[in-house]
Amino acid sequence: MFTPSSRTTLFLLSALLVMALCLRLYRVGTYGIYFDEKSTLLISQGVCLEGFNQQDVFSKPYFTPAEFWKPKTFNDFIEANIRGDIGNSPAYYGVLWLWMEVFGLSDTSLRMPSVIFSTLIVWLLFVFVRRHFRSGGPLAGDRDPANSLALVSAAIATIEPFFVAYSHIARNYSMTFFLTLLGTHIFLLIMERVRSTAPTDRKTPSLPLLYLAYGLVFVTSVLSHYLSTTVFLCHGVYALLYLRNTRSWVTLGLTSVIGLGLVSLWFIYGGGKYTFYILEEQKNFYHNLALTNPRNNGFGIILPATLPNITVRAIPVFSDLFIVTNGLSQTLGGIRNAVLALGLGALSTVLIHRYFSVAMPPVWVYGAVPVLLLSGLPFYTLEPIRLLVLSIAIPFVYLIGRYVIDQTNTQQKRFVSLLFLLAFVPTLFLLLMAWRSGHTYGITQRYSGFSFPYVCILVAMGLSQLTRLRWWFSLPIAAVLLIQTAHIVRILGDIYADTSPKYTLFGEPRISNPYWSAAQQLTKLYAPGDTILYPNKKRIIVSEKNDKSFSPVSLYDAQLVNIYLPQDAQYIQRVDPNERDRIVLVKGHSDKKITIFDFQGSTYRYGD
Template identity: 70%
Template sequence: MFRLSNRNALLLLGIVVLIAFALRLYRAGTYGIYFDEKSTLLISQGVVLEGANQKDVFSKPYFTPAEFWKPKTFADFIDANIRGDIGNSPAYYGVLYIWIKLFGMSDWAIRMPSVLFSTLTVLLLYVFVRRHFKSESLALLSAFIAAIEPFFVAYSHMARNYSMTFFLTLLATHIFLLIMEKIMKREQPTGLYIAYGLTFITSVLSHYLTVTVFLCHGLYALLYLRNVRAWVTLGITGAVGLGLVSLWFIFGGGKYTFFTLNYQAQFYRNIALTNPTGTPFGLILPATIPNITVRAIPIFADLFIFTNGLGKALLGVRNSLVALGIGTLATLIIHQYGAVKHPSIWVRVAMPVLLAAGLLYYTVVPFRFLVLSAAIPFAYLIGRYVVDQTDNREKRLVIMLALLTFVPTFFLLFMAWRSGHTFGITQRYSGFSFPYVCILVAMGLRQLATLPWWFSTPLAAALLIQLGFLTQLLIEIYADAQPKYTYFDRPRIANPYWTSAQQLKELYTPGDTILYPNLKRPIYSEKIDKTYSPVGLLDAQLVNVYLPENAQFIQRIDPNEHDRIVLVKAKTGQKITIFDFEGTKFRY
């Protein structure tokens, strides 16, 4: 087995972490915040979207930044969390609140926690694999795969809870496995139980769907834990954790979560049944088995870096069957002759000939289908690594990896079926799986290196082609032109609220008046979305976030204007257009 000295390992790890940080930092503040990030920013400051907790500010004819920035109570934070994010993610908003106090609220600043948590996930993955699989090279390879994973890069550019939850759930799994080790040695790891409980609480209060990871821990314990005392201690840890989390659901913002989820299920189900294509939410279909399957295929394909982007190709049935058939045949050849030292010439040329033959058949995106055909033997290599290069303890850990890879997505599919619509089937809600998939992919690459060159070279060439596709995907992510991860089919501009605030600070003189446009947010739920105001307040709120907290700028909402922020000069009456949103073009 390939081993590294401690110095070399440390150097390589440093390079991997540096690559991860650079990929995540690059262009992180280039494009303006989109709607979910607007919610993030306001919630973290205790401000309710559309001003439900700012009636004393916006019910007057005029208001100032000083009035907007009056001190907020904990009740304000709860109300903002309820209306802006159904009571989800209070732990993340708490972290962001402290971060903003220290580093400000530019787009770059509010996204930096995501950049850091995503980079730390790469480092933690190295620690995880090195500790539990006892392999330096596998740990470094897993970390490198995570470093270049487009999913991680894309979500590190969002001021949302996702990167934080990926880190926390990986940390929770690490602690859980350390507890399992101590139990096997008949030790009582009290400190680890406390750490596990705290990580559980923080994870769930960072995103409710992190419970799927802890569900996997429970399934693993059911399979392998045979210690009554340990079950009791884990049960107490879980009960205390659930008890503390439940306080948020009883007394905090979480009390509206189940109401909102039920309302949303009915709302999206009605859309799926009556108007699946005519909404601003994208295509929402009834949750039939065929519809769920079509939505699930790209989700599962994108989990693995060597099949990322192949989901659409799989929907081309005829080409896919040929590619999968070629891949299956290639796998059988590897299985039969992979250990033969001096095979016949036809065995040596079989792999490149098979893969090239498919290129002559595929009618569209031929190199995508070439990669798809190579994915079958690569999946086989993952299995061979598990069989050949892991002991019984590590094989049990692979079971854990498999649970963590698939259970979160199957949970989403189940919830979609139960809710009656496909709206929630999206990669970010099962993104907790990606660190463990990186380990499985690293196993396949390690096994690939053990094959004779006549088998490994054509497969490596196919993986290099896939690396080219991934590079293109990263370029599109950086250009804000990849809807799969950025949600936009055209690049955003720099934050118009930030730039407007900077212009206003420069141009405003005492007596001037700032006019904000009135664009009402659609009211989907009377209980959650309904506000007191007859005019839209969101544009005014988002500009005021960036204005000085003690400023006395005179401001009002212009009920007859829908697009422009205007500065009216007191002395001349001149109207200066600060920014024109052009409807929804620049409101994202």
């Protein structure tokens, strides 16, 4: 029987899920797949980049789609995973292969698992917060304040640009973020069960089932992305701090050992056996670029891993974690402006703290916060509106702290300590690895994106506490947050327009998938006796282990077009030494050539 309050909560959650799905579906198939997504597509079909497992196809003068699509073995998938993604993410590729077997090959189909997992994050975040922050424990009623906190957390995840952007990318990220959040949820359910004073809840599975589920999620997460281990490392630190049950320690230890044993099978017998070799090779490669050609190397700016360089790269990663400070890292470049903005924010925080509980403060207090925040505008020489937003960063951190102090019990404060671990440890791990590797290439948001769900909860705490402030404090902060909301809306617009390099990886919009459109034209125009010619470009060998195969020329264009051609087709095709950038259809035995697509160098090859 639903109570009125529970029906309202269900309605609001449903509305958020619909909104989240719509935001993630909008324009999901508009732009062609970029380089990493092309690797994803080939790997999911057991096709090695540059045809290492198709030598019998491409070594002949001519080949057909039917020959290209000959049945693949499990070893083909392993080899494709090794050469396309250093042996990472086999679980994701398995899910994607199954999905595309059912729903077919298209850009939208390729990205739909990311859309679904990204939407499920919103739902799971609501469940997570409502369960673990109930003031009355798992048996609390529907009117518990945790419902509001859960809805706000889910709302933030709904519009979080990072989640929206990566739902449009056919890579493992959305799936791994969902799995690691699920793993944390199960871990806390285990902690709840083993507490001697924990209330019983018939809806919670038994401990053996929870341990089994935790182990399975651990294995699947690690086999979706190796860096997900940083999340489970945080679980271990939390257990070290707060778990005092010997039996539970033994059981968790056994679960971890068995899980690691299962994962190790991939490293011993599967594609993972080459991972560490390739990582070492990549480390040396990028370190050499950082020392010899840090800026014009084709891979972006890669700097030596000095403390200043790491700090500069880390600031935007930390800043963009929090939706209220998203995009503010650039304002920190002007130190005088930033110090002034943060200083005014600190003074505002002192004022809020001093009169936090005073119902009738001195008259001057009513307008003090807006005056302080606005007083910097005449003196800011760089992006004054963005610096105004920066000025509320310290007050907002204070609000998060006040929520934790005032609105959480002892057990929930422990949960908050886990949230902070999960919010910062993944990025700190990246910084440590950058320091050890000697270059800054890996310091990027997507490799520490596991933190975003937990940061959404922390931001929700600050927003919830904002509603408890006196109106003369809350209104000016809320007004500045509205300015930041406009910034978030603009970012979403840039993501949909494919012009946000931070999220879309490229600064200029991509065209629709040229390989798919070429395949459609060829299917329509091809007649018996015709020949399809593919470009013959010299291959660039980046990794001797990963890239080197029998072919001295790139087979990339031919592979990607054949992915979209009918699998039983007998079209005559070859890689033409006289073509460099065009896919050409030669009609019959004549000299008539139809240009199907001109890549114009690398303009349309890699999605940039």
